[in-house]
Amino acid sequence: MPIYSKEIIKHFKNPKNVGKIKKPSGWGQAGNIVCGDIMTIYLKIGENKKGEKIIEDVKFETLGCVVAIANTSLLTTMVKGKKLEDVLKIKKDDLIKRLGQPLPPFKIHCSVLAVDALKEAIYDYYLKNKLEISEDLEKEHRRITKTKEELEKRYKGFQAFEKEILK
Amino acid sequence: MTKESRKIYRAHKDLCASVYLDYAATTPVDPRVVKAMLPYFSEKFGNTMSLHSFGQEAKQALEESREIVANLIKAKPEEIIFTSSATESNNLALKGIAFANKDKGRHLIISSIEHPCIIESAEWLKTQGFEVTKLKVDKYGLVNPEDVKNAIKKETILVSVMHANNEIGTIEPIEEIGKICKEKRVYFHTDAAQSFGKIPIDVNKMNIDLLSASSHKLYGPKGAACLFIKEGVKITPLLHGGGHETGLRSSTVNVPAIVGFAEATRICEREMKKEAQREIKLRDKLINGVLKKIEGSHLNGEPKKRLPNNINFSFPGIEGESLIMQLDFLGIAASTGSACSSEKLEPSHVLLAIGLKPEQAHGSLRLSLGRWTKEKDIDYVLEVLPKVVKRLREISPFKR
Numbered sequence: 017m018p019i020y021s022k023e024i025i026k027h028f029k030n031p032k033n034v035g036k037i038k039k040p041s042g043w044g045q046a047g048n049i050v051c052g053d054i055m056t057i058y059l060k061i062g063e064n065k066k067g068e069k070i071i072e073d074v075k076f077e078t079l080g081c082v083v084a085i086a087n088t089s090l091l092t093t094m095v096k097g098k099k100l101e102d103v104l105k106i107k108k109d110d111l112i113k114r115l116g117q118p119l120p121p122f123k124i125h126c127s128v129l130a131v132d133a134l135k136e137a138i139y140d141y142y143l144k145n146k147l148e149i150s151e152d153l154e155k156e157h158r159r160i161t162k163t164k165e166e167l168e169k170r171y172k173g174f175q176a177f178e179k180e181i182l183k
Numbered sequence: 184m185t186k187e188s189r190k191i192y193r194a195h196k197d198l199c200a201s202v203y204l205d206y207a208a209t210t211p212v213d214p215r216v217v218k219a220m221l222p223y224f225s226e227k228f229g230n231t232m233s234l235h236s237f238g239q240e241a242k243q244a245l246e247e248s249r250e251i252v253a254n255l256i257k258a259k260p261e262e263i264i265f266t267s268s269a270t271e272s273n274n275l276a277l278k279g280i281a282f283a284n285k286d287k288g289r290h291l292i293i294s295s296i297e298h299p300c301i302i303e304s305a306e307w308l309k310t311q312g313f314e315v316t317k318l319k320v321d322k323y324g325l326v327n328p329e330d331v332k333n334a335i336k337k338e339t340i341l342v343s344v345m346h347a348n349n350e351i352g353t354i355e356p357i358e359e360i361g362k363i364c365k366e367k368r369v370y371f372h373t374d375a376a377q378s379f380g381k382i383p384i385d386v387n388k389m390n391i392d393l394l395s396a397s398s399h400k401l402y403g404p405k406g407a408a409c410l411f412i413k414e415g416v417k418i419t420p421l422l423h424g425g426g427h428e429t430g431l432r433s434s435t436v437n438v439p440a441i442v443g444f445a446e447a448t449r450i451c452e453r454e455m456k457k458e459a460q461r462e463i464k465l466r467d468k469l470i471n472g473v474l475k476k477i478e479g480s481h482l483n484g485e486p487k488k489r490l491p492n493n494i495n496f497s498f499p500g501i502e503g504e505s506l507i508m509q510l511d512f513l514g515i516a517a518s519t520g521s522a523c524s525s526e527k528l529e530p531s532h533v534l535l536a537i538g539l540k541p542e543q544a545h546g547s548l549r550l551s552l553g554r555w556t557k558e559k560d561i562d563y564v565l566e567v568l569p570k571v572v573k574r575l576r577e578i579s580p581f582k583r
Contacts, residue, residue, distance in 0.1 A: 028508065034578050045580070052522060052530075052542050053502065056580045077580040079545075081504040081523035085578060126523070 020082060021116035027086035032093050035075045042144065044136025046129050047164045053080035053126065055088060057133040061100070061141055069100045076133070083119065083126035087111055091130045100138060104153065106131060132160050202515045202560045206400075206492055206553030207349055207377060212443065213402040213554070219446035220404065223439035231436045232425060241438045248445030252409055255452050256375075256384045256394060264410045264428045265441050269376040270300040271421075272395035272410040273343075275432070276372045277304040279418040280341045280393070281313055284370075288338030292316045294326045294355070295536045296348055298374055302532070305343075314338070323485040324353035324537045332363050341370045346394075347378040350520060350533040350549060351484030352493025354382065361390030370416060376400055377490060380451030382459065392416050398440065402554060403447030407440035462491040462552050465561050469550065470494055472565040477572050483534060483547065492552040495520075497539065498572050500581035501546045509571045515564060520547040 020028075037043075041061035047054050055078045062072035074092045078084055091111060095103045108127040112119060119127070139157045142149045149157075203211075223244060229237030231245050249260040266272045281291065293305050295317045305315045316334045318326050326344050335342070342364050347354045357373050364371035372393035375384060379396035386394060393416065398407040412418055412431070424433030451458075466489075473496060474480055483495040498506070503521030510517055520531030522545065530544035539547075550564070 028505070029512065031578060052545050054580055077578060079500060079502055079579040079581055081502050081521070082508050084502075084523075085505060 019120060020086075023090070023114070023116045024083065024086040027089040028082050031085055031089035033075050033089065033096075034077065036077065037073060037075050040137075042137045042139070042141025044133045044138070044140055045164065046132035046136055046160050047166075053084045053129055054078065055080060055084065055129045055133040057088070057092075057130075057137045059137045059141060064099070071095050071098055071100065071103060076130075078129075080129065081123075081126060083123050084129055086115070087127050088130040088133070090114060091134060095134065104135065104138060104150075106134075132156075136160055202563055204550040204552060204556065204560070204564070205516045205518050206556075207352075207549065207551035208518060209399050209405070210402045210553055211555070212404050213447060213450060215450060216403055216443045216446045220439045220443040223442050227438075229438075231438065232427065241436070244438055244442050245436055248441045251445040252396075252448050253411075255380065255448050256386050256391075256396075256411060257388075258386050258411050259414065261429070262411055262414055264412060264431050265436065265444075266408045266410055266432055267406055267434075267437065268408045269298075269374065269395050269397035269400075272397070272408050273298065273300045273374055274304050275410055275418070275421050276393045276395060277301065277308065277341065277343060278421060279431075280370055280372070280416075281308050281311075283417045283419040284340040285313075288336075288340045289313045290316070290336060290338040290340065292318060292331065292334050292339060292342045294318045294320060294344045296320055296324055296350075296353075296533045297343065297345055298349060298376065301343055301345070301374060318344070320536055322538050323488075324348055324351050324483075324533065325485060325488070326355050326360065328356055328359040328363055331360050332367070335363070335367045335369055339367070339369050341372060343372040343374070345377075346373045346375040346384070347382070347490045347493075348484070348533060349377045350531055351495045351537065352377075352490035352551075353485045354378070354488045354490065357391070358389045364392075365390040377493075380448060380455065381491060383455070386411060386413065393418075398444035398447055401447050401451050404440045404443040406437055407444040409444070458554065459491040462556070465552055465556060465558060466491060466494055468558075469552075469561045469564060472561075473568060476565065476569045480572075481543075483537065483539070492556075494550040494552075496548045496550075497534075497543050498546040498548065499543065500579045501572060501575040503545060503547050505575055506546070506548055506571065509575065510568070513567050513571070515567065518549045518551075520544050520549070 037058040037060050040058040043058045045056045058075045059071055060073035061069055064070050074096055076088045076092055078088055108131050111127050135156050139153055227240050229241035231242040249263050253260045253263045293301055309315055318330050320326055331342060344355050344360050346357055361371050370392045373391055374395045376397045380401035392413045394411040396409050399405040420431045422433045427433050427436055470482055479499050481497045483497055502523055503519030504523040507517055507519050520534045522530040530541045534544035534547055
């Protein structure tokens with residue numbers, strides 16, 4: 017049996033919604049302290065006919081492995097056009113289920129990344145627009161920020177290295 | 184994959200449906216080796232310990248194989264013990280020396296870029312009351328012989344430094360290290376799994392007391408390997424039983440695999456010089472091409488003191504497992520030191536030891552060439568790799 021399901025390979029080969037949104041309504045970044053992957057998600061928020069907030073457009077960028085790329089691609093296809101309150105309910109297990117064949121245990125952590133970055137993007141949108149932020153989301157934001165700070169410390173060295181070898 | 188890449192792949196599909204560039208992981212068995220092995224499965228199937236003619240036939244094949252393998256490294260046949268893998272050879276070298284010489288001392292020295300089977304054996308010996316010094320390496324992965332000299336103390340019984348590194352291809356100064364060990368009267372072991380049959384080895388000139396090598400890295404079958412143990416070296420076996428291999432490795436002898444190992448060794452000995460020159464030319468073409476074509480790319484390991492077939496790059500801004508999979512879709516087989524590709528989720532200890540940060544090891548790629556690598560394969564990689572890296576960098580938030 018191959019390591020990855022057809023669904024993962026499909027999204028990895030042709031990831032959907034790759035790129036940036038200029039002047040996004042909100043954007044978020046999450047990092048994975050376990051393996052060093054980095055994920056950025058950009059959102060354009062709009063309203064449906066009932067006046068509820070929905071995700072009009074979503075794009076992502078990642079420095080990551082096969083599962084990280086495939087998962088984020090899948091997640092972006094799941095949330096486009098959806099209400100923000102529903103999107104916030106998505107858990108990493110929902111993603112894993114949709115990917116078909118079970119992931120190798122040491123790859124589970126890669127699935128958290130996409131969900132975290134999306135939460136951060138929504139948080140950013142709420143903050144910018146001075147909307148009410150639930151206690152749960154606030155808690156999640158604090159957790160994600162903490163891991164990100166640790167990663168940034170690492171990546172400072174990374175950018176210095178890039179500059180050095182470009183000389 | 185992008186439309187463009189698919190087009191390139193189709194164009195090259197007939198030429199090179201599969202470009203295998205992972206010879207450092209394992210090699211296909213040479214058809215000449217297969218031919219030499221075949222009689223030893225059903226026809227000459229005897230047990231080397233049997234007294235009848237079937238047994239004698241097998242025993243003769245075993246001893247002839249021993250001679251061929253010994254010849255390659257200028258050893259005596261009786262100094263070669265056949266084992267099942269380089270891992271077994273390395274375990275026997277470390278644990279066998281440690282337990283046989285613990286009255287002299289309980290201190291071992293290894294380098295920090297050894298294969299896991301050396302590092303883990305040393306770690307286990309620590310739990311058995313031994314002390315281990317891990318030597319640092321420089322940014323190319325070179326061990327400084329002076330460090331070896333300074334690390335040796337009265338209790339030291341063994342120094343183990345690999346001949347050539349499996350990930351970055353750096354060739355260690357083992358002749359100098361061997362000389363120091365001889366002066367200090369400490370046993371010197373070297374893991375030659377990657378270099379045996381590829382570059383010259385002379386155990387006398389290099390003052391080597393123990394040396395490990397494996398058949399499947401030199402176009403022989405898996406399941407055969409050897410440990411050279413210099414005459415007079417005090418060592419204790421790991422496997423006790425019927426007393427095979429002069430009592431140092433009991434187990435019914437795997438004659439077909441050992442015959443294959445010997446035939447593979449014979450071919451390597453004959454073709455080594457020419458093959459090394461050929462591979463170096465291809466290697467340097469690929470290295471120079473990639474460094475020129477891919478912005479920010481960096482060669483890991485010593486540029487010159489390097490195995491003829493090893494290439495190891497870092498590409499900042501991308502992740503190795505994604506790179507390997509993309510290359511696989513295009514018919515190229517390679518390997519990486521990225522944390523994402525290992526079940527332990529740790530970046531390669533070798534890349535960290537030469538000073539790379541975890542995220543630099545993240546975007547590493549090892550390409551190892553071999554007997555069937557052609558120039559058109561190299562050209563294909565030079566065409567495809569920059570596009571794959573570019574594509575992954577487009578997905579990455581770290582743009583150049």
